[in-house]
Amino acid sequence: MTIRRRREILIKLGVMAVPILIVLLWQLGSILWGELILPSPLKTFSVLKAGVIESGWLFSDLKDTMIELLFGYLFAVILGLMVGFILGMNRFLREVLEPFVLNVYAIPKVTLFPIFLFIFGLGMESKVAFGFFHGIFPITILTMGAIKDIKTVYVKVGRSLRLNPLQVYKEIVFPSILPSLMTGLRLGFNLSFIGVILGEMAASRSGLGYTLMKSEGAFYMEKVLSIVVVLAVIAIAVNFLYYAIEGKLVRARET
Amino acid sequence: MNRAHKITITKWSILVGAAGCLEIIARAGMIRRSTLTPVSEMFITLWKFFATGEIPVRFLKESSIAGNFFITFGEILLSFSFAVLIGLPIGILLWKFKALARILNPYLVSYYAIPVFALYPLIVGLFGIGILSITFMGWLFAIVAVIINTATGFEEVNKRIYPKVGKSLRLSRSKIFLWIYFPAATPYIFTGLKLGFIYSIIGVIASEFILSTKGLGYLVRFSYSAFETEIMYASMLLIVIIAVLINGALMRMEAWVYGRQGR
Amino acid sequence: MAVLEVRSLGKVYASHEVNIPSVEALKNINLTVNKGEFISIIGPSGCGKSTLFGVIGGLNECTSGEILIKGEKVRGPHPSIGMVFQEESAFPWLTCSENVEFGLKMMGVDKKERRAKSKEMIELVGLSEFENHYPGELSGGMRQRVAIARTLVMDPEIILMDEPFGALDEQTRVILGEELLRIWERIRATILFITHSISESVMLSDRIHVMSCRPGTFKKTIDVDIPRPRSSSTISTQRFGEITDQIWKELKEETTKAMKIRPSECVWADIHE
DSSP: OOHHHHHHHHHHHHHHHHHHHHHHHHHHHHHHHOTTTSOOHHHHHHHHHHHHHTSOHHHHHHHHHHHHHHHHHHHHHHHHHHHHHHHHHOHHHHHHHHHHHHHHHTSOGGGGHHHHHHHHOSSHHHHHHHHHHHHHHHHHHHHHHHHHTOOHHHHHHHHHTTOOHHHIIIIIIHHHHHHHHHHHHHHHHHHHHHHHHHHHHHSOSSSHHHHHHHHHHTTOHHHHHHHHHHHHHHHHHHHHHHHHHHHHHHTTTOO | OHHHHHHHHHHHHHHHHHHHHHHHHHHTTSSOTTTOOOHHHHHHHHHHHHHHSBOOOTTOSOOBHHHHHHHHHHHHHHHHHHHHHHHHHHHHHHHHOHHHHHHHHHHHHHGGGSOGGGGHHHHHHHHOSSHHHHHHHHHHHHHHHHHHHHHHHHHHHHTSSHHHHHHHTTOOHHHHIIIIIHHHHHHHHHHHHHHHHHHHHHHHHHHHHHHTOSSHHHHHHHHHHTTOHHHHHHHHHHHHHHHHHHHHHHHHHHHHHHHHTTO | OOSEEEEEEEEEEOOOSTTSOOEEEEEEEEEEEOTTOEEEEEOOTTSSHHHHHHHHTTSSOOSEEEEEETTEEOOSSOTTEEEEOSSOOSOTTSOHHHHHHHHHHHHTOOHHHHHHHHHHHHHHTTOGGGTTSOGGGSOHHHHHHHHHHHHHTTOOSEEEEESTTTTSOHHHHHHHHHHHHHHHHHHTOOEEEEESOHHHHHHHOSEEEEEOSSSBOEEEEEEOOOOSSOOGGGGGSHHHHHHHHHHHHHHHHHHHHHHTSOHHHHHHHHHHO
8 A cells, every 4th residue: 555545554554543533522521510510421422312202392492493594595605696697897996895805804793683673573584684694704705716816818718719698607607606605605604504503692582592592591402512513513514625626627627 | 987876776785675575575574583584673773772772572681772782892892803813823932833823723613613502502601601601602702713814914914025024133032023023914914903803893793693692792692583574674784884894994994905015 | 612712801090199100900801711721821910800800700890991891891700710719718707518508598599408419529629528627727738628629519611710729838739739639520620720830730731821021911831742541640750841831931921020010009909809
C-alpha cells in the first residue's frame, strides 16, 4: 500500500473517530460534573430511544421543526437566487443594495424576532419567516458574487457561436456559477436551520427548540441533550450530503 | 462623479423612504400602537435613554443604560479576546498539521449549523446564570470563525513565493514563521478577527435575548414581554445601529489592511 | 469573390457624459481576404486590434462602413465566421471533447455526427489522448488547442483569431504557430490573425496589415513572399529579417505614440468592448 493511500485511510478513520472522542469526553464530563448537570451518553440515548420508539415525542417535534425548516429554506432559496441573480447582472442595483445586505448580515437577528411574532403570531409561520430571513442572505450574496464574476470570454464564445439567450443561460451561465451556488445553498441551509431553532427557543408552541427550552426549565437534562444530539446529527448529515453532491458536480473541473 | 452621487442618493432614499412609510403607517393608526411605534418616536425614546441615563421599565434588573451597555460590551470584549487567544493558535495548529485539518474539516464546516445556544442549559449548569455563561456562549460562537480564517490565511501565504524567499536567505523555521508568515497572513487573520468580533456580538446579544440575564439583548426580550413596545423598538434600533456602525468600521479597516499589501 | 471584405469601417465610442470625450477607435479600415489566405493584422497594444476583431466577428457594431462575407452584409455573429479569443475560453466544466462538440450541440447536430466530427478535429490539433480530460488538467497551450478545435469543427469560411497564443511562453508560441500552419494547410482554411508579435506574423502569414494607434487604421500592407512550407527555422533566414525590419520601422513609430495615450481613453474603450 502506498504511503498516500495509507494516509487517506487514516484520515477517514480520524473523521469517524471524532464523534467517538466526543462521546468519551462527554462521559468524562458527566463523571466530573455529576449526572444531574451532564447526564451520561448512555442515559441520554436511552431517553432518545424512548422518544423514538415509545412516546414518540421526538417525531412530533421533529416533524414541526422540519416543516418550518423546509418552507423557510425553500423560500430563501427561491427568493435568494432571484435577488442574487438580479443584483449580479445589474451593476447599479448591486452597488446600491449590497451594503444593505452585508450590514443586515452582521446584526444579531434574534433581537428582531419580536417583529416576526407581531406579524406572524406565535405559530409555525413566524419560524418559517425567521428561517427564511436567516437563509436568504448567504444565498443572495454568493449568487450575486458568482454572477458578477462570470468570465466575459465565455459569454463571448456563446455569442460567437450564435447561442440564443436561453442557451447562454443554460449552457454557460449556469455551469459557470454552480460551485459558488452550491456553497451559498449549503450556508443558506445552515443559517435557516439556526433561524428556525432560535425562533422556537425564543417563542413557540412546538418544535425541537421549544421542547429544548421546556426540558431545560424542568431540568430534564437527558431530554435536552438528546435534542442537541439530534440537531447536531441533522446539521452534520446535511452538510455531508451537500459536500458529496458538490464533489460530484464540481470536483473534476477546477485546476 | 455623477454615478457615485446617484448611488448614494438612491441608498439614502431607500432608507428614508422605508422609514417614512413605517412612520405614516404607524401614525395613521393602520397598525396598533402596541405593535408598531412610529419611527420618530423610536428615536425620541432612544434619545431619552441617553439623556436620562435610565430605561423606564419597571422590574428591569438593570435599568441604567450605561449599566446595560457595560455589561453587553464587557461580555463581547471578553468572549472576543478568548476567541482570539485560543482560536488563533488552534488555527495555526490546523495549518501546520494538515491531516488534523482534514479530519476536523467536516465538523468545522457544519459547526455553524448547530445552534450552540441549544447547549446553554449545560453551560448554565456549569457557570450559573450570568455574565460567565453569556461570555462562554459568545466565545463558542466566535471561535470557529477565527480558527477557520487563520488556518486558511496561513495556507494562502504558503501558496505564494515569500516563504521560499525566507528559505533562500537561510532563515530558521521560527524566524520564517514570525517574520514572513505572520505579516503576510495579517489580512486574512484580520478577516478572521472581524468575523470573530461580529460573531461575538451576535452570540452575546442573542444569548442575552434567550437566556434572560442582563444587557442589551435582554432589554429587547424583557420589554417585549412587558408590552413596552416603545422601549423594545428603541432597544432594537440601538442594537441595529451599533451593529451596523461596528460592521462598517471593521469593513473599512479590513479594506485598508488588504490595500496595504497591494491586494 | 473574396471571403471577407471590409469597406471603410469605422467605430466610434460615443460618450454620453459631459466631461468624457468620444473615442474614435477605428477609422476607414479596408481589408480583403480571399479563400485560403492567411492574413495578419499587427499593431501596438491599445490601437484597436481587439475592437476590430469584435466588430468583424459581429459581437460589436461598427458606426460606419460595412462588412461583407462572400458578398453578404454582416450584422451580428455570422455562421461563416469562427472566432478564437485571446483569453482562455475552453469551458472548465466540460471535457475536451464536450468542449469541441459544444457549438454543434447547440445547433442541434445529432450525437453520432457530433462525436465523429469532434474526434476528427481533436486528432487534427493533436489532443486525442486527452479527449476525456478536463481543461483544468491540461496546460495553457493545450487549452487553446481545445478552443481552436471547437472553432474549426464548425467549418467556418473564415477564422478570426485574436492573439490566441498571447498568454503562452515563447517556445510554445512557436510550436503552436507551426501546428497552426500545418492545420491551415491540411484543411485549406482562411485565417485572419491578430497579433502584436512581429516574428509570429511574418512566420505565419501571406500578407500583413500594420495598424496605426488610435484611431486605428491600416498604415501599411506588406506582402510576405517567403515560400511555403515554412517552419520555425524560417526565422533565421535573411528575407525574414528584412521583412521584420520593415514592419518594425512602421510599428516603432506607432508603439511610441500609443505609449503616450491618456489612460482614461483606454479604460473607456475597454469597458465597452
